[in-house]
Amino acid sequence: xxxxxxxxxxxxxxxxxxxxxxxxxxxxxxxxxxxxxxxxxxxxxxxxxxxxxxxxxxxxxxxxxxxxxxxxxxxxxxxxxxxxxxxxxxxxxxxxxxxxxxxxxxxxxxxxxxxxxxxxxxxxxxxxxxxxxxxxxxxxxxxxxxxxxxxxxxxx
Amino acid sequence: xxxxxxxxxxxxxxxxxxxxxxxxxxxxxxxxxxxxxxxxxxxxxxxxxxxxxxxxxxxxxxxxxxxxxxxxxxxxxxxxxxxxxxxxxxxxxxxxxxxxxxxxxxxxxxxxxxxxxxxxxxxxxxxxxxxxxxxxxxxxxxxxxxxxxxxxxxxx
DNA sequence: CCCATACTGGACTAACATAGTCCCATATAG
DNA sequence: CTATATGGGACTATGTTAGTCCAGTATGGG
Numbered sequence: 530x531x532x533x534x535x536x537x538x539x540x541x542x543x544x545x546x547x548x549x550x551x552x553x554x555x556x557x558x559x560x561x562x563x564x565x566x567x568x569x570x571x572x573x574x575x576x577x578x579x580x581x582x583x584x585x586x587x588x589x590x591x592x593x594x595x596x597x598x599x600x601x602x603x604x605x606x607x608x609x610x611x612x613x614x615x616x617x618x619x620x621x622x623x624x625x626x627x628x629x630x631x632x633x634x635x636x637x638x639x640x641x642x643x644x645x646x647x648x649x650x651x652x653x654x655x656x657x658x659x660x661x662x663x664x665x666x667x668x669x670x671x672x673x674x675x676x677x678x679x680x681x682x683x684x685x
Numbered sequence: 686x687x688x689x690x691x692x693x694x695x696x697x698x699x700x701x702x703x704x705x706x707x708x709x710x711x712x713x714x715x716x717x718x719x720x721x722x723x724x725x726x727x728x729x730x731x732x733x734x735x736x737x738x739x740x741x742x743x744x745x746x747x748x749x750x751x752x753x754x755x756x757x758x759x760x761x762x763x764x765x766x767x768x769x770x771x772x773x774x775x776x777x778x779x780x781x782x783x784x785x786x787x788x789x790x791x792x793x794x795x796x797x798x799x800x801x802x803x804x805x806x807x808x809x810x811x812x813x814x815x816x817x818x819x820x821x822x823x824x825x826x827x828x829x830x831x832x833x834x835x836x837x838x839x840x841x
Numbered sequence: 842c843c844c845a846t847a848c849t850g851g852a853c854t855a856a857c858a859t860a861g862t863c864c865c866a867t868a869t870a871g
Numbered sequence: 872c873t874a875t876a877t878g879g880g881a882c883t884a885t886g887t888t889a890g891t892c893c894a895g896t897a898t899g900g901g
Binding site for chain 1: 887888889890891892896897898899900
């Protein structure tokens with residue numbers, strides 16, 4: 530199923546909400562109301578996101594959360610990195626993990642390449658597009674190079 | 686992490702083994718030895734695979750398993766379909782599932798398209814290539830249309 | 842100064858999925 | 872008839888996920 534978790538799905542909804550309300554702070558409450566997700570879940574996810582480079586928080590009364598970067602410079606890959614950890618298809622493909630079956634397993638390398646391809650595809654999709662989907666989604670045609678400019682996030 | 690389960694990984698190893706030993710029957714024992722996977726696990730997976738269109742089994746003494754189709758006509762997408770069920774990234778994107786958040790969730794559609802893209806990419810990779818990886822994996826460059834012929838498996 | 846509003850950090854639980862094993866029934870070659 | 876296989880499924884331990892809750896800390900406003 531190649532699945533992502535529900536929390537990641539929710540997290541994306543939250544990011545979309547922040548993208549739509551870019552420019553001012555949204556409290557966890559605002560986001561919960563806007564997304565119709567349960568407040569505790571939203572709180573949990575926002576805490577998580579606030580620790581990432583994607584979202585910034587302001588504490589205290591009148592505080593809240595904002596995107597740290599314009600939505601157009603946040604990719605689906607960035608989002609998955611934050612919400613699901615470094616994304617890879619198999620444990621083997623997480624680079625440092627050592628696979629004692631490696632000898633009899635010529636597959637590992639292949640999955641890795643597949644993984645890289647998928648990652649590339651996800652890197653092409655921006656939060657701006659997720660938040661504001663055009664009639665026909667341009668990016669998802671993986672086979673046509675669009676020459677689109679990708680802005681990488683500062684990794685710090 | 687976009688992860689596939691270990692069993693799927695093992696299953697792929699098993700299919701690769703069958704691909705390499707194409708032409709004659711391999712018993713579960715043979716496969717377990719060849720792949721260095723635990724026998725019970727191999728048995729379980731072979732049973733599963735034998736119910737799919739990918740693998741055929743012969744019962745009784747001297748029985749065993751063979752691929753039902755040439756490795757070049759089995760894609761990574763076919764494999765994932767069998768081992769992980771219909772692959773999709775979110776529950777929402779499994780088509781029939783109704784999402785009560787749909788109103789506040791413009792994201793769903795986007796994930797679906799992403800999903801379709803990934804699926805397309807996986808459809809381009811064949812078991813033959815997994816079993817016998819060329820120096821540089823040609824297929825995984827998702828951005829270049831190769832015009833490769835894809836043979837679909839009979840769905841029955 | 843005090844209090845209401847929010848974020849921060851982490852503990853905790855219930856539900857579910859996964860990995861792995863085992864047992865018994867059935868088929869077939871010799 | 873027996874040894875070798877697959878077929879079907881039950882079963883369990885373990886881990887992950889989703890979801891909730893609580894105590895701590897920062898801050899704006901009265």
